[in-house]
Amino acid sequence: MSAVIYPKVALIGLGLIAGSMAHAMRRAGLAETITGYARSAETRKIAREINLVDEVCDSALEAARDADLVVLCVPVGVMGAVAAEIAPGLKPGAVVTDVGSVKAAVIEAVAPHIPEGVHFIPGHPLAGTEHSGPRSGFAELFDNRWCLLVPVEGSDPGEVARLTRYWEGLGSNVDVMDAEHHDLVLAVTSHAPHLIAYTMVGVADDLRRVTDSEVIKYSAAGFRDFTRIAASDPTMWRDVFLSNKAATLEILGRFTEELFALQRAIRTEDGDHLHDYFTRTRAIRRGIIDAGQDTDAPDFGRAVASKAKARTE
Ligand SMILES: NC(=O)C1=CN([C@@H]2O[C@H](COP(=O)(O)OP(=O)(O)OC[C@H]3O[C@@H](n4cnc5c(N)ncnc54)[C@H](O)[C@@H]3O)[C@@H](O)[C@H]2O)C=CC1
Ligand SMILES: O=C(O)C(=O)Cc1ccc(O)cc1
Structure with a gap:
């Protein structure tokens, strides 16, 4: 039986996510033809050199023309402009989706x-x-990870089911969520943590009494994770914060309140407050591990596999 879900797929933007989709689509045979477009001529040149997709086009309109599925894989701040560009080439019945980190905007x-x-x-x-x-993508990126679909008013349930099968073919588990809730959940789990990582790395950089080489040489695991996250693409993350302003500011407001309370506990030597707080946060971490969602753990793959096995038994 053919695994093809959408005969022609167009990827607009050819970076980490589009590249990973192209590799994963080929792995599973989900498309017959993959076209692609990126704004920068250099990216298009590299994409052609590494044969990332079947055809690299010179405009978004050309790439999307007559596609069965168009995936917008550009920074969230330019999604609207790209949608306007491709609109005249979209055929009736086509599906347009995106991979942006923010949904309501x-x-x-x-x-x-x-x-x-x-x-x-x-x-x-x-x-x-x-x-x-374009060189950063890999076929396994979506394996055993969640993909959230956020249907809009009037989305055809049959098409939502087809897009779900497509993401499952890429290796993901799929959940459906509404846009406002998505943006709040992601503000807590991703956007605020990224901002905190950016800040912490900035603080270490500003602290002249500790040299950059000491920071690198003696960085413990926590700080290393911050530096990895703070090395993320500046355009992408500028757009995320400006597009998910309300939810991110709400979470950061709560964060600073709790931080001030912890700061006060340290100043007043309120050990009970610190101990109670850390006991609560430790339980949250244990909950994540019990749910099999700790992707850093060496046995993450095994945990997921055994849960999947348990589901089918
Ligand atoms: N990087 C990550 O970890 C994740 C990113 N996302 C989302 O996926 C989207 C893409 O992110 P990445 O692939 O990481 O970015 P990337 O920086 O690797 O790739 C973005 C691509 O978009 C192209 N581009 C930028 N502006 C354009 C325009 N106006 N017209 C056409 N092409 C344009 C760039 O040339 C580049 O090829 C973003 O919306 C991001 O929020 C979602 C999940 C994870
Ligand atoms: O690299 C990491 O730690 C990430 O958090 C990756 C990531 C970045 C943005 C998203 O919208 C989803 C996942």
């Missing part, structure tokens, strides 16, 4: 450009790295 920017008869079903794979560009 992307829906607001993209939906007005989607022609009648074309299905718009936003999405967000919860998988990535600090790397970017």
Whole structure:
């Protein structure tokens, strides 16, 4: 039986996520033809050299023309402009989706450009790295990770089911969520933590009494993780914060309140407060591990496999 879900898939933006999708689509045979476009001529040249997709086009419109699925894989701040560019080439019945890290702002920017008869079903794979560009993608990126689909009003359930099968073919588990909730969940689990990592690395850089070489030489695991996250693409993350402003500010407000309380506990030597707080946070970590979601743990693959096995038994 053929594994093809969408005969022609167009990837707009050819970076980490589009590249990983191309590799994973080929691994599973989900498309017959993959076209692609990126704004920078250099990226298009590299994409051609490494044969990332079947055809690298010189415009987004050309790449999307007559595609069965168009995936917008550009920074969230330019999703609306790209949707306007491709709109005249979309065929009736085509599906347009995206992989942006923010959903409400992307829906607001993209939906007005989607022609009648074309299905718009936003999405967000919860998988990535600090790397970017056409050479950074790999087929396994989405394996055993969540992809959230965020159908808009009037999304065709049959098309949501088809896009779900596509993401499962890429290796993901799929959940459906509404845009506002998505943006709040991601503000807690991804956007605020990235901002905290950026800040912590900035603080270490500013602290003249500790040299940069000492920071690198003696960095313990926690700080190393911060430096990895703080090496993420500046354009992508600028756009994430500006597009998910309300939810990120709400979480950062709560964060600073708790930070002040911990600061006060240290100043007043309130050990009970610190101990109670750390006991609570430790339980949260244990909950994540029990749910089999600790992707850093050496046995993560095994935990996922045994849960999948348990589900089918
Ligand atoms: N990097 C990550 O870990 C994750 C990123 N995302 C989301 O995926 C999207 C893409 O991110 P990455 O692949 O990491 O970025 P990337 O920086 O690796 O690739 C972005 C691509 O978009 C192209 N581009 C930028 N502006 C354009 C425009 N106006 N027209 C056409 N092409 C344009 C760039 O040339 C580049 O090829 C973003 O919306 C991001 O929020 C989602 C999950 C994880
Ligand atoms: O590299 C990491 O630690 C990430 O957190 C990757 C990531 C970045 C942005 C997303 O919207 C989803 C996943």
